[in-house]
Amino acid sequence: MIQAKVKILSNIKAGPNYYRMTLACPAAAKKIKPGQFFQVRCGNKSLDPFLRRPFSVHNVDKKGNIEILYQTIGKATVLLSDKKSGDALDIIGPLGNGFEQRTANSERRTSIIVAGGMGVAPMLFLAERLVHRRQTTDHRKVIVLIGAKNKKNLLCEKEFRSLGCDVKISTDDGSKGKKGFVTDALKGLLNANRYTLNATLYACGPSPMLEEIAKIAAANKIESYGSFEEHMACGMGNCYGCVVKTKKGYKRICKDGPVFDLGEIEW
Amino acid sequence: MVKKHKRRSPGMSVQIGKIGMENPVMVASGTYEYNEVTKELIDIKQFGAIVTKTITLRPREGNPLPRTCETYAGLLNAIGLQNKGLNAFLIESIPSLKKLRIPIIVSISGDTAGEFKELAGNLAEREEVAGIELNLSCPNLTNKRLFAQNADATYDVVCQVREMTDKTIIAKLTPNVTNISEIARSAERAGADAISLVNTFFGMAIDIKKREPKLGNVTGGLSGPAIKPIALRMVWDVSKKVKIPIIGMGGIMSGEDAIEFIIAGASAVAVGTGSFINPNLGIEIIRDIKKYLSKNNINGMKQLTGSLAERS
Ligand SMILES: Cc1cc2nc3c(=O)[nH]c(=O)nc-3n(C[C@H](O)[C@H](O)[C@H](O)COP(=O)(O)OP(=O)(O)OC[C@H]3O[C@@H](n4cnc5c(N)ncnc54)[C@H](O)[C@@H]3O)c2cc1C
Ligand SMILES: Cc1cc2nc3c(=O)[nH]c(=O)nc-3n(C[C@H](O)[C@H](O)[C@H](O)COP(=O)(O)O)c2cc1C
Ligand code: FES
Numbered sequence A: 001m002i003q004a005k006v007k008i009l010s011n012i013k014a015g016p017n018y019y020r021m022t023l024a025c026p027a028a029a030k031k032i033k034p035g036q037f038f039q040v041r042c043g044n045k046s047l048d049p050f051l052r053r054p055f056s057v058h059n060v061d062k063k064g065n066i067e068i069l070y071q072t073i074g075k076a077t078v079l080l081s082d083k084k085s086g087d088a089l090d091i092i093g094p095l096g097n098g099f100e101q102r103t104a105n106s107e108r109r110t111s112i113i114v115a116g117g118m119g120v121a122p123m124l125f126l127a128e129r130l131v132h133r134r135q136t137t138d139h140r141k142v143i144v145l146i147g148a149k150n151k152k153n154l155l156c157e158k159e160f161r162s163l164g165c166d167v168k169i170s171t172d173d174g175s176k177g178k179k180g181f182v183t184d185a186l187k188g189l190l191n192a193n194r195y196t197l198n199a200t201l202y203a204c205g206p207s208p209m210l211e212e213i214a215k216i217a218a219a220n221k222i223e224s225y226g227s228f229e230e231h232m233a234c235g236m237g238n239c240y241g242c243v244v245k246t247k248k249g250y251k252r253i254c255k256d257g258p259v260f261d262l263g264e265i266e267w
Numbered sequence B: 001m002v003k004k005h006k007r008r009s010p011g012m013s014v015q016i017g018k019i020g021m022e023n024p025v026m027v028a029s030g031t032y033e034y035n036e037v038t039k040e041l042i043d044i045k046q047f048g049a050i051v052t053k054t055i056t057l058r059p060r061e062g063n064p065l066p067r068t069c070e071t072y073a074g075l076l077n078a079i080g081l082q083n084k085g086l087n088a089f090l091i092e093s094i095p096s097l098k099k100l101r102i103p104i105i106v107s108i109s110g111d112t113a114g115e116f117k118e119l120a121g122n123l124a125e126r127e128e129v130a131g132i133e134l135n136l137s138c139p140n141l142t143n144k145r146l147f148a149q150n151a152d153a154t155y156d157v158v159c160q161v162r163e164m165t166d167k168t169i170i171a172k173l174t175p176n177v178t179n180i181s182e183i184a185r186s187a188e189r190a191g192a193d194a195i196s197l198v199n200t201f202f203g204m205a206i207d208i209k210k211r212e213p214k215l216g217n218v219t220g221g222l223s224g225p226a227i228k229p230i231a232l233r234m235v236w237d238v239s240k241k242v243k244i245p246i247i248g249m250g251g252i253m254s255g256e257d258a259i260e261f262i263i264a265g266a267s268a269v270a271v272g273t274g275s276f277i278n279p280n281l282g283i284e285i286i287r288d289i290k291k292y293l294s295k296n297n298i299n300g301m302k303q304l305t306g307s308l309a310e311r312s
Helices: A075-081 A117-134 A157-162 A182-192 A207-219 B036-041 B085-098 B113-124 B151-164 B180-189 B225-239 B255-264 B281-295
Strands: A002-015 A018-024 A037-041 A053-056 A065-071 A088-095 A110-116 A141-148 A166-171 A199-204 A223-227 A243-246 A249-252 A259-261 B014-016 B019-021 B025-027 B068-071 B074-077 B104-108 B129-135 B168-172 B194-197 B201-203 B220-223 B246-248 B268-271
Touching: A018 A075, A037 A065, A053 A065, A053 A075, A053 A117, A065 A075, A065 A117, A110 A117, A110 A182, A110 A207, A117 A141, A117 A157, A117 A199, A141 A157, A141 A182, A157 A166, A166 A182, A182 A207, A199 A207, A207 A223, B025 B281, B068 B220, B074 B225, B085 B104, B085 B113, B104 B113, B104 B168, B113 B129, B113 B151, B129 B151, B151 B168, B151 B180, B180 B194, B180 B225, B194 B225, B220 B225, B225 B246, B225 B255, B246 B255, B255 B268, B255 B281, B268 B281
Parallel strands: A110 A141, A110 A199, A141 A166, A199 A223, B025 B268, B104 B129, B129 B168, B168 B194, B194 B246, B246 B268
Antiparallel strands: A002 A018, A002 A088, A018 A065, A037 A053, A037 A088, A223 A259, A243 A249, B014 B019, B068 B074, B074 B220, B201 B220
8 A cells, every 4th residue: 555646647538427546556456356445635735625536447558557547526526637747646555445355256157237327437347356356267247337317427448348248338318228226227137137145346436336136136135236425535444434334333334345245234 | 682772853852741752742632543554654653652542441432433634734532432341452452562661651541530540540551551541621522521621620530540640640621621731730730640632623514515414423633734833832722821731733734833832831742633635744844853953052841841931
């Protein structure tokens, strides 16, 4: 884990309010697990925005470059989108537990990734790792269910497909793929297949989506892991601000998570 | 075997009650946890002392979400003293903190003076504990009473804790009062060894789209640079009224901020919210104070504390 000023290699528009930023960060890149995140100082030295902001690792390439995929929704993300290649960015990370530990016995399993909205961000890196493992044995499959508001807000379809994942799209308005929620697509998939016995679910997206997935997973008796979000003041486990209620009490998303067993969450 | 000595710089050391600190910089209660992440980011052994997150007799679950909210140059928090309680703290936290070999000050809070007393009694037996900070000012509990909003209640708690221990007792006060010096004097009379100033200011923020409070607890405590001028003024006020040392805090973001508190009358300073943005802040402050002392030919912290001059 490092705190460092790293160089921005590119910061490119990837959709209506979406940007993809590449950072040169060889010191941290090697050890990153899918689902981990960085705390980023988005506004130079000024005190507005005051706190750092968390962003998941979207991808890591062989040169040690880290990609983040983000949406401009407020002060900090708009400032981030103004940054130019060559600028320095103050980051801390990688932080959090990440998904990898959950993939330990995934060789025999079907992996189902469910990504709602901005939730695709950490999932591309996860898919890449799952597919990479798959090359050593052929008993597995990586299925990716992406949910978006509409066609315009659909992210990363191409990237998942080029990894060789089985990609299924849902949009709220039906402008691409199936009309409906991504959780409906998940139900359909589980009903139509006998994957149930041997599948692991990985999810990232809004909290209501995670809750629905937890229910579906429980009904189908399959393992499910979700990445959670909350406002983060420190990102280092210091403040106890970013908690989620679990069966064992409040846990810190930044330090004990952001990935939790969905069966452990109190909704 | 050659023993490694910490780089000592005599000019930096300070005395808070019975605690001798190598330098005047500490962490503010509730803003630092010694864990695998902070271990790598913050060289905590360089600090003058560590103050733990406030513990209570029994575990506390804490407040509903959201618990934090950013404001202009500040942070609102309503954590609600989530902690694992005294017993788990003694078993799980003390051993690893002890290895740091810097003074450990344990922050405690309770709903009654009796709870403070019981906590202090338990800590009094532990040689690893150098001092006890009484959080008389946590604004987040549903129990509306804040001890440090009342001079008599403050006196009562400090007295009861004093009976239990010879260890250094620090009274941490709330700034949400009419006359902070009066409360500080009452803590001094009851036997406190030092005063910590300040805890967070009551505040709130509203989501105008939903017309809802932004914090789950409705109100919270404001920290960060937004409160610094008020905190500084309070340290200055109190320093003229008490003889015991003051630990100054509230919005410190740089060495310059820390030195302001010391000139205003603080013997030591604590960094809190600022370290969320810059984990290295405390170390930078230690370095900056050292530089300031040598550049201005100041022989020791005592000379700098309370050295505010009249405007020429
Ligand atoms: C572990 C983690 C990983 C993340 N990864 C990504 C990522 O890869 N890409 C990405 O685009 N975003 C990600 N986010 C969310 C991102 O941090 C926020 O979008 C960002 O902080 C917004 O900052 P801002 O100043 O632009 O918006 P603000 O002005 O702070 O907020 C705009 C609005 O969004 C709400 N909001 C902001 N942050 C959050 C949050 N964390 N949870 C709920 N509501 C919030 C605010 O209340 C406000 O209504 C992640 C968050 C977490 C916790
Ligand atoms: C997230 C958070 C948690 C805190 N928890 C405690 C606590 O448990 N006990 C306490 O005495 N003060 C607590 N404080 C107050 C700080 O110790 C400090 O007095 C205050 O934040 C002002 O300093 P700062 O502006 O440098 O943060 C907390 C502050 C923050 C921001
Ligand atoms: S953001 Fe502070 S504990 Fe998670």
